[in-house]
Amino acid sequence: MPQTFEAPKRPSYDVVIVGGAMYGSSVAWFLANNLDFDGSVLVVERDPTYEFTSTAHTNSCMRQQFSQEINVRISQFAADYVKNFRSFMGNDPRVPEVTLQNFGYMYLADNEAFARVLKKFRKFRSPAVLAPST
């Protein structure tokens, strides 16, 4: 692992995020872009290569079926965010267009009770978001 070190530019920060992979960077970005937040943010990362992170190993699949509506909505937002990544980055031409491939998830139930659970929570699906992109 290459050792790089960049000292924090301030003596203190309002928010310190430990870990700059998927979650840490995301929290930092959304916080920094929140008009209601005018504080300072420091992201502390021990491995700038991100080689050993879960983020670097993910299959990058975004399932959208959950039992709680809030989780479905979070996942739908994530899909929209990835689909329109350049737009979220201020239409910077250096930001690549991200290709989303819509395969869908298949959920299988091996008993009636679980099948009822899957049917019950199917109502949270949003065809508008799940429709394949062009």
Ligand SMILES: Cc1cc2nc3c(=O)[nH]c(=O)nc-3n(C[C@H](O)[C@H](O)[C@H](O)COP(=O)(O)OP(=O)(O)OC[C@H]3O[C@@H](n4cnc5c(N)ncnc54)[C@H](O)[C@@H]3O)c2cc1C
């Ligand atoms: C093989 C695999 C496949 C996956 N597939 C999917 C998928 O298809 N869909 C999906 O939604 N999720 C998937 N996941 C889960 C997903 O990758 C993780 O939930 C997500 O990447 C977690 O992101 P994170 O930023 O919290 O953690 P990580 O990516 O692990 O990042 C943690 C960061 O914190 C840093 N860190 C830790 N401790 C310290 C410290 N003390 N000081 C400084 N820095 C520190 C690490 O160096 C690292 O950069 C998969 C995971 C794996 C392993």
